Amino acid sequence: MKQLLSQAFNLIRQNPFYSTISMIGTAVTIAFVMVVVMIYDFRTMDMAPESDRSNMMYTGPGMTYRKQDQTNRNSGMGRKAFEALFSELPGVKEVTWYRGVAKTPCNLSASNEIFNYFVRPVADNWFKFFDYEFIAGRPFTQEEYDARRWVSVITERMALQLFGTTDVVGKEYQSNFFPTKVVGVVKDVNAIFQTAYADAFVPFSLENEDYYATWTGGLGGIRMGLLKLLPDTRPADIRTEVQHRQDRLNSSTAEYAFEMNELYTHTEYTFFRGKDISAPLVYSMLLMVLLIVPAINISGMTNARMQERVTEIAVRKAYGASRISIMARLFSENLLTVFLGGILGYLLSCVLVWLGRVWLFGSGEVELSGISLDGGLLLHPALFVLVFGVCVVFNLLSVLIPVWMVTHRNIATTIKGE
Amino acid sequence: MKQIWNERRSNAFLWMELFVVFVILWYIVDVVYVTLSIYNLPMGFDIENTYVLRFERMTSKAAAYQPGRTMKEDVADLHEIVNRLAHRSDVEAVSLSQNCIPYNDGANSFSFYLDTVPVRSLKRWITPEYFNVFRYRNIDGSGSESLAEALTPSGMVLSVNIADVYQDAPWHGKELLGRRVPVWRNEPEAEHLSIAALTEPVRYDHFTAPDDYGSRYAAVYLTDEEMESLGETVYIEVCLRVREGQNDGFIDRLIVEADRQYQVGNLYLLDITPLSDIRAAYETDSVNELNTQFCIIFFLLLNIFLGIIGTFWFRTQHRRAEIALRMALGSTRWGICGRLMGEGVLLLLISAIPAWVVAWNLGYAELVEVTRMPFTAGRFAITVLGTFILIAGMIVIGIGYPARRAMSIKPAEALHEE
Numbered sequence: 001m002k003q004l005l006s007q008a009f010n011l012i013r014q015n016p017f018y019s020t021i022s023m024i025g026t027a028v029t030i031a032f033v034m035v036v037v038m039i040y041d042f043r044t045m046d047m048a049p050e051s052d053r054s055n056m057m058y059t060g061p062g063m064t065y066r067k068q069d070q071t072n073r074n075s076g077m078g079r080k081a082f083e084a085l086f087s088e089l090p091g092v093k094e095v096t097w098y099r100g101v102a103k104t105p106c107n108l109s110a111s112n113e114i115f116n117y118f119v120r121p122v123a124d125n126w127f128k129f130f131d132y133e134f135i136a137g138r139p140f141t142q143e144e145y146d147a148r149r150w151v152s153v154i155t156e157r158m159a160l161q162l163f164g165t166t167d168v169v170g171k172e173y174q175s176n177f178f179p180t181k182v183v184g185v186v187k188d189v190n191a192i193f194q195t196a197y198a199d200a201f202v203p204f205s206l207e208n209e210d211y212y213a214t215w216t217g218g219l220g221g222i223r224m225g226l227l228k229l230l231p232d233t234r235p236a237d238i239r240t241e242v243q244h245r246q247d248r249l250n251s252s253t254a255e256y257a258f259e260m261n262e263l264y265t266h267t268e269y270t271f272f273r274g275k276d277i278s279a280p281l282v283y284s285m286l287l288m289v290l291l292i293v294p295a296i297n298i299s300g301m302t303n304a305r306m307q308e309r310v311t312e313i314a315v316r317k318a319y320g321a322s323r324i325s326i327m328a329r330l331f332s333e334n335l336l337t338v339f340l341g342g343i344l345g346y347l348l349s350c351v352l353v354w355l356g357r358v359w360l361f362g363s364g365e366v367e368l369s370g371i372s373l374d375g376g377l378l379l380h381p382a383l384f385v386l387v388f389g390v391c392v393v394f395n396l397l398s399v400l401i402p403v404w405m406v407t408h409r410n411i412a413t414t415i416k417g418e
Numbered sequence: 419m420k421q422i423w424n425e426r427r428s429n430a431f432l433w434m435e436l437f438v439v440f441v442i443l444w445y446i447v448d449v450v451y452v453t454l455s456i457y458n459l460p461m462g463f464d465i466e467n468t469y470v471l472r473f474e475r476m477t478s479k480a481a482a483y484q485p486g487r488t489m490k491e492d493v494a495d496l497h498e499i500v501n502r503l504a505h506r507s508d509v510e511a512v513s514l515s516q517n518c519i520p521y522n523d524g525a526n527s528f529s530f531y532l533d534t535v536p537v538r539s540l541k542r543w544i545t546p547e548y549f550n551v552f553r554y555r556n557i558d559g560s561g562s563e564s565l566a567e568a569l570t571p572s573g574m575v576l577s578v579n580i581a582d583v584y585q586d587a588p589w590h591g592k593e594l595l596g597r598r599v600p601v602w603r604n605e606p607e608a609e610h611l612s613i614a615a616l617t618e619p620v621r622y623d624h625f626t627a628p629d630d631y632g633s634r635y636a637a638v639y640l641t642d643e644e645m646e647s648l649g650e651t652v653y654i655e656v657c658l659r660v661r662e663g664q665n666d667g668f669i670d671r672l673i674v675e676a677d678r679q680y681q682v683g684n685l686y687l688l689d690i691t692p693l694s695d696i697r698a699a700y701e702t703d704s705v706n707e708l709n710t711q712f713c714i715i716f717f718l719l720l721n722i723f724l725g726i727i728g729t730f731w732f733r734t735q736h737r738r739a740e741i742a743l744r745m746a747l748g749s750t751r752w753g754i755c756g757r758l759m760g761e762g763v764l765l766l767l768i769s770a771i772p773a774w775v776v777a778w779n780l781g782y783a784e785l786v787e788v789t790r791m792p793f794t795a796g797r798f799a800i801t802v803l804g805t806f807i808l809i810a811g812m813i814v815i816g817i818g819y820p821a822r823r824a825m826s827i828k829p830a831e832a833l834h835e836e
Contacts, residue, residue: 018731
């Protein structure tokens with residue numbers, strides 16, 4: 001083992017050019033692969049506060065229309081439609097609702113300095129649905145929610161910027177010029193969590209929900225729904241059941257009908273929403289392209305390199321080494337270079353993801369400058385393991401064919417000279 | 419050529435890599451080509467020096483609130499504010515609109531009938547000054563003022579291409595001018611509007627194709643009654659254009675006076691946003707996609723570069739004797755270099771031909787992007803040529819360094835080594 005290691009180092013020192021190119025090639029490839037994996041990972045893995053992404057389903061916008069002539073179409077789901085379709089669904093653990101973030105002017109009553117924050121109206125069980133970390137206070141209570149009190153839960157960053165301290169439970173500020181009381185402070189939420197993200201959370205009951213229902217037969221509104229499935233439930237079952245309920249709802253003699261056209265799983269919601277493209281498929285194909293092209297590359301170079309060692313290998317064979325052992329040896333020599341390249345590549349990928357964070361993760365909806373990737377998200381332990389795995393696979397791919405070709409050459413012809 | 423055949427074993431890898439990369443690179447170059455060609459088409463309007471403002475009704479808890487004001491009075495107050503804005507020395511034009519600023523995240527639709535053919539398009543629900551704010555252009559070359567005069571409660575303004583996709587329509591383009599058509603319903607008692615003017619086509623954003631739904635619109639007069647029925651003034655967009663040369667610090671100047679000048683009745687200035695910010699937010703996703711494609715191109719080209727430089731390095735090393743012999747027999751140094759380059763480009767050519775066949779088939783089978791631009795021979799020629807040049811460039815650079823080393827071989831030494 002030690003001999004193998006020292007031989008491998010020697011090889012690198014003796015062939016600086018080949019090793020450098022090989023390492024750069026591997027590093028660049030692994031960097032790109034890791035960036036792609038990280039993007040997919042950050043957005044789909046179960047991570048607090050969205051600790052249950054794999055069991056979540058999102059409702060689409062929904063549409064109301066006049067039954068008789070299909071006109072007067074409006075998008076949006078109201079309370080009546082929501083409760084008819086989603087309350088007490090079999091196989092669903094929890095249901096909650098929210099509205100998109102709205103940029104809201106906030107200030108302290110005594111001060112004229114106005115800050116714009118993203119405020120999200122949420123249902124009463126929002127803080128049970130997601131995993132926020134409270135550093136002070138508590139979520140709003142059922143009583144506060146039902147009584148439509150102006151209370152809010154704000155993030156650490158907002159508390160510090162507005163008040164200068166996080167010890168602000170019970171204090172008041174103006175949100176859209178309405179006096180609002182802070183009941184809780186949570187740790188900052190990264191903007192990557194597109195649904196759980198906001199600077200402040202206020203009760204959904206404050207929204208004038210029923211106003212939007214007036215021109216849609218009571219069915220329209222502004223709710224966006226979330227479902228948390230029990231582990232055994234399949235999304236297809238939920239879709240079927242919701243469809244049944246919808247048909248029952250629309251079979252009444254009411255003037256307007258409601259259509260919940262889409263129910264997305266988390267992956268469907270995050271990538272290519274609404275388009276008929278499978279995200280896992282696209283990402284797998286992308287990964288294949290990113291791996292295969294450099295693999296052919298390095299194969300070619302390794303092949304050229306192997307020409308020089310043909311004699312050495314022939315001699316080994318003559319002295320009784322089996323093909324397998326020679327192949328194994330050649331693999332493991334190459335492994336060191338690939339391994340070093342892999343580490344380099346992983347570091348490079350972290351740098352790339354950090355530099356390009358706004359581009360890779362931002363979308364038009366959330367504050368782009370709020371995306372910060374601290375060590376927690378980047379140095380995820382699972383990713384380390386993944387890097388190792390990719391290194392090994394890469395090594396195998398690149399070296400397989402040239403090595404196979406070289407070890408299957410006839411000894412005699414080789415030593416005689418080709 | 420003979421040499422290439424002789425070394426076919428080691429050329430095989432290079433050939434395979436060039437073939438695979440050519441096809442993949444071509445696919446991406448094709449997508450980028452479509453996107454960039456569309457990007458640079460004329461937009462039909464101009465957002466430089468323009469801003470959108472929103473005015474909201476104060477809440478009853480605000481100090482300056484005047485209870486008992488109706489929506490009708492709010493709209494009158496809004497007109498007063500607009501009047502004051504229009505009279506500023508640094509403002510050129512001010513308009514009101516509903517849900518149709520350029521690059522807006524949402525749009526209203528409109529439909530009217532040409533004879534029996536229904537025509538659907540975007541709806542620009544605006545006051546006449548909108549054309550001056552965004553500098554729409556009349557097809558008769560008279561600019562925007564004539565459009566502002568043409569838009570009345572009984573006359574609408576359309577984009578000249580509005581009926582182009584409707585082959586059955588009896589009139590297209592210029593023939594539409596002056597006609598009186600039913601709106602929303604094709605009945606004699608339905609509301610009728612006359613087509614008072616036509617403008618050059620207006621695209622929704624830089625990524626919308628000219629024949630897309632988003633590139634056709636009908637501009638309809640936004641009356642006071644319609645504004646009152648919206649219920650809140652915050653839904654009405656106030657757009658203004660700042661005079662040439664006076665744009666610097668405009669927002670600051672405006673906000674300083676906002677409390678005194680632009681707070682009328684219960685309305686106050688909620689926010690002011692330059693249209694360029696709105697454009698950036700809307701186009702973010704498309705721009706990110708384009709950037710990703712550029713990255714993949716860069717990745718593929720980098721791999722070619724590494725592969726070529728690696729393989730040819732070893733080649734020149736192996737062929738030292740042969741090169742030295744050639745030089746001894748009279749070949750010039752540049753001749754050696756040229757020979758190497760030629761070998762590389764020839765290899766590319768050999769792998770390019772089957773790649774062209776594959777590419778053509780992909781295009782013919784419409785597996786490439788055809789929604790925004792048809793797959794024509796011209797598109798094929800340009801993209802294939804572009805891909806060829808990109809890869810050839812990488813080859814030339816990649817062979818460059820090894821070729822220089824080859825050129826500096828001293829024949830006597832090299833032959834002596836052998």
